[in-house]
Amino acid sequence: MDISSALSALESLSSSTSTSSSGPLNALIDTHFTNAKSRILAGEDPRVVITELQKNVKNCKKEVEKGLKGWYGALGGVGKEVDKAFPPNLGAISDAYADPPLFAEPEAAEALDKAILESLGRRGIWEAVEAMEDETSLSYSPSKRDLSTQLQYILHSIRSSNLQPALQWCTENSSFLSSPPHPSSLPYHLHRTVFRSIKSQREAIEYAKANMMGYLPNQPVLKLITSCLYQSPLTKIPTNGKFNGGRENGFGKEGEGDEEGESEELQKMFQEEFCRRYQWSKEDPLEVTVELGSRGGTLDRIEKARRVMGEHLGNVRKWDELPMEVPLPPSRRYHSVFVCPVSKEQATDTNPPKMLTCGHVIAEESFNRLLKGGRRTVKCPYCPQETSQSVAQRLYF
Template sequence: MDITTALGALESLSSSTSTSSSGPLNALIDNQFNRAKSRIIAGEDPKLVIAELQKSVKNCKKDVEKGLKSWYGALGNVGKEVDKAFPPNLAAISEAYSDPPLFSDPEAIRALDEVILESLGRRGIWEAVEAMEEETSLSYPSSKRSLSTELQYILTSISSSDLQPALNWCESNSSFLSSPPHPSSLPYYLHKAVFRSIKNRQEAIVYARKNMMQYVPTQPVLKLITSCLYDPTTPPLHPPKSTNGDIAMSNQEAEEKERKDELEELRKMFQNEFCRRYQWSKEDPLEVVTELGSRGGTLDKIEKARRVMGEHLGNVRKWDELPMEVPLPTSRRYHSVFVCPVSKEQATESNPPKMLTCGHVIAEESFNRLLKGGRRSIKCPYCPMETSQSVAQRLYF
């Protein structure tokens, strides 16, 4: 469980009538008390009516306590996940940066506000964006606002199995999606999802012929079309030992899960292509920084290094850089500049990085120098594997 899951569980409790304390109380007041009053006025024994009313009050108390127990459990889970996400000594780390203090510089404050505003805008939380614009001198660009609104609309449509808005966007940006060096396969996977959702085989084949034949050179379109010839309703030769109802239910649940996973993958693919189209960062900057600083423990490691180095080198807190490497997960290793490990020179458009068969990367000029003497392949400077000139691939960071 993470923070998002814990908050989702807490939100579901707020919309559930079984965990609401107002429901049992309102029922007690509207039904039991009014009915007891009517019975006493009608002449029934007050002692008997009051005794029954006391039982109703006790039952109502149990219902309220049961609902509160669920709330306490959900709130406790949120607290636990917050403690896991943020180091408990984060406050001490913040105090340690009092010289110089964190975000005291106007430039740093503005940078933090810009990152937060960008994150809110990308998520389409416009009320928060407007509130932050009022509190700061920043403003979210109207052009990005319209793009963010479009992105959120299409992502929501994909989640609800409506892929037509995404397909319309792909058609409007077809020249960009098909251009090198990174032609996108997003349109194919969208059409594939539509194809798989069509129950009528003839209609599915007609759809594939109309929309998917252009992808035959690069994608297994023909294999996908011929898969319609297989009848998934045909029982297997040796069915599992369970009732037909159980088999149907398990198959239905598996299909629903597979469909949900497919839509989630399409959401990620579309968001990546949308951000690439408009030159947005692939991931939310605020989310990346928060994850690295909290879950990754980067702040904790940096503070420990400052403390150890400070004992030998004096006050190092005012240093702009530290001679240390912070371990990061593979997905968070960003290389905006590549330096060839052989020539020690930065890669450029005329001297791009090239990946060898073994996975090591060197600059193109270094690769060509190793090819001198009429050689058709080179030996990697770091391992015994050889790579020919036609196999070496250019990398784009």
């Protein structure tokens, strides 16, 4: 069948009474409704008349749907023949429908090189960083190199059961770690680990008095100290200064002795606070991307959509939103769009979201408007707590 045949089949339906909806509808209005009215006026039982009328309406509906089915089939046939006769050439309309190799454009290739260089520098693999700097025109920031070297040194020290570099860093950045709206508990967990590695009960208590009493309002310091006093004689007390399993609620359950697990948790906590201090991303962006694409199955879904839909809808790599759901673990579900609850406007790079002391989030422009009139603090629109301009933190989604 070609286009002419499909159009002829469609035209023949217009002259056919079997596919016309006007015939059944006219019969229903002119005949059945008129007869029903006359019978009711003549004194017949209305219930019997209405019951018969309902049957006639259902029969009329079936006849109309039958005719429409034929029309829909003929229209679908015309559409298929048009697609066959005029195949889409979307690539000639716009470059967005082209399907070039990934990272073929210079901007994309440079962005990929930057992501790889940042990942290598963040991990402290300096030989690879220097090799990439020689092969590309990129260079790793000396200040970021110093910070990354410091981070890797402290993480290595934690793995080696030496917490002093981490504690010294916490002391140097105590004002940041204790600042609202979310003061860090990292110093407490570091001191707690040192406390539990001390063999002598008296020395352990003295250490707690000197370093941990400031955490009484928010942490179970007294519970930790009393657990040291009432240890079972069978409890093994570490003598080598390494991590011991949790004897209180924290990283491990009582008596587990999961030294490796506690070390990993301390490293994770320290790295998060270090990145927050210097406004680095919480996780390595390249690592997250590779994990989502390879392990999460996202890449397979996108490539399948590209193959199936690309012929008619264009290159899915150019889309801002995907037309299908991709499998993501809860930790990888990011909210890339924030709408200010005050101005009802979407946040941008020039108008980023700001978190107040109470934890509520509004856009920066809304925050600045609330600061007008010489005010030094802003009262939260949702609670009575106030926030100064220096304390409000920018959020990165």
